[in-house]
Amino acid sequence: xxxxxxxxxxxxxxxxxxxxxxxxxxxxxxxxxxxxxxxxxxxxxxxxxxxxxxxxxxxxxxxxxxxxxxxxxxxxxxxxxx
Numbered sequence: 001x002x003x004x005x006x007x008x009x010x011x012x013x014x015x016x017x018x019x020x021x022x023x024x025x026x027x028x029x030x031x032x033x034x035x036x037x038x039x040x041x042x043x044x045x046x047x048x049x050x051x052x053x054x055x056x057x058x059x060x061x062x063x064x065x066x067x068x069x070x071x072x073x074x075x076x077x078x079x080x081x082x
Contacts, residue, residue, distance in 0.1 A: 049073040 043051075056069035 045076055049076045052076065 050073075052069050052073035056066040056073065059066040059069065
């Protein structure tokens with residue numbers, strides 16, 4: 001049996017390529033912008049109350065539940081105005 005060894009001569013790179021840092025910064029900026037853009041915006045009290053009223057309209061077969069939703073919408077809307 002014989003053993004074979006290979007020696008490779010060259011410089012090992014100890015730092016990242018020259019454009020790696022600027023490219024990384026651009027990518028990080030794009031990701032941060034997209035993340036901020038995709039965040040849901042806060043719903044106003046009037047919008048939340050309207051959403052509750054629309055949900056209440058879907059429960060016409062359960063009038064007491066629909067009335068509870070409408071009352072919650074009124075309380076929520078009045079809370080936001082004060």
